[in-house]
Amino acid sequence: MIKMENVQKSFGSNHVLRGLDLQIETGSSMVIIGGSGTGKSIALKCILGLIKQDSGTITVDGKDAEAGDRDAFLARFGMLFQGGALFDSLPVWQNVAFRLLRGSLKRPHDEAREIAIEKLRRVGLKPDVGDRYPAELSGGMQKRVGLARAIAAEPEIIFFDEPTTGLDPIMSGVINDLIREIVVEMGATAMTITHDMTSVRAIADNIAMLHDGVIQWTGPVSQMDNSGNPYLDQFIQGRAEGPIEAVR
Known part of the structure; x- marks a missing residue:
């Protein structure tokens, strides 16, 4: 490839x-x-x-x-950035659906939100997280949001x-397992x-x-x-x- x-x-x-x-x-x-x-x-x-x-x-x-x-x-391409690189001014679901709300991959608003919520579920986050802001999340949750965004457009x-910088050993293991599962899936x-x-x-x-x-x-x-x-x-x-x- x-x-x-x-x-x-x-x-x-x-x-x-x-x-x-x-x-x-x-x-x-x-x-x-x-x-x-x-x-x-x-x-x-x-x-x-x-x-x-x-x-x-x-x-x-x-x-x-x-x-x-x-x-x-x-x-x-999809990308999980080292520092998360989430947009502080946008709710989590709009961060995840960022590429789906603009440009050549643009989807209707409701469809983009639905995809974002589904990707959040895939990385182990509940739907209500979608309406929160990045600053309200722990480091591990922010990483998961970044991973959900990386896969939102099915790259x-x-x-x-x-991917595990700044995370404790347990959360690092969770992120590693998610990455492996998602890549294979x-x-x-x-x-x-x-x-x-x-x-x-x-x-x-x-x-x-x-x-x-x-x-x-x-x-x-x-x-x-x-x-x-x-x-x-x-x-x-x-x-x-x-x-x-x-x-x-």
Whole structure:
């Protein structure tokens, strides 16, 4: 579904992506791991076209990500943002139905609300939550609302940016389980960025280790613990010593 070939991106003298090669199969869940500042979010933004790569090619479903109708391209994606990114001035149901109330995906008001309430139910929230405002919700509830919004338009591809950041272990487990269930249910292609190794084991089919601007290792999550790759091994075991230099 997604293929990146020799993708490079620099910001001045800061070479973030140095020839990134990555392939995400249709209907699979790929998790990208790596330290802060290694380019995980930049890779995601390049796929979406929010940032233009300096060189290399990115294709989505076999077609150049930059070709064709931009709105139609973005309509294929759903996104769960790291910080929730809910609109404080809108009630929860309008946050969930945001894409369904405007643009090319616009639905009648009552239909959009009905879909929003159904998606809230899917992530374990009661219908009355729809009329509350984000500030009235806990962090875990806000994450669930963000997840409901990500799936509201039935996207083919869903991106999850640090989905469990700021959550306690129990709520992190709930979110991980929901993500896995929903991705399988929808048959969606998923790409997740995370530092949380519990999340990796819960939601990944395949993982990719990004360091120094390139993928150092990629393969099934079942092979992660016996990869023989020093970068991956150091990262998942959290060791200070190894090829990845700890910032002191």
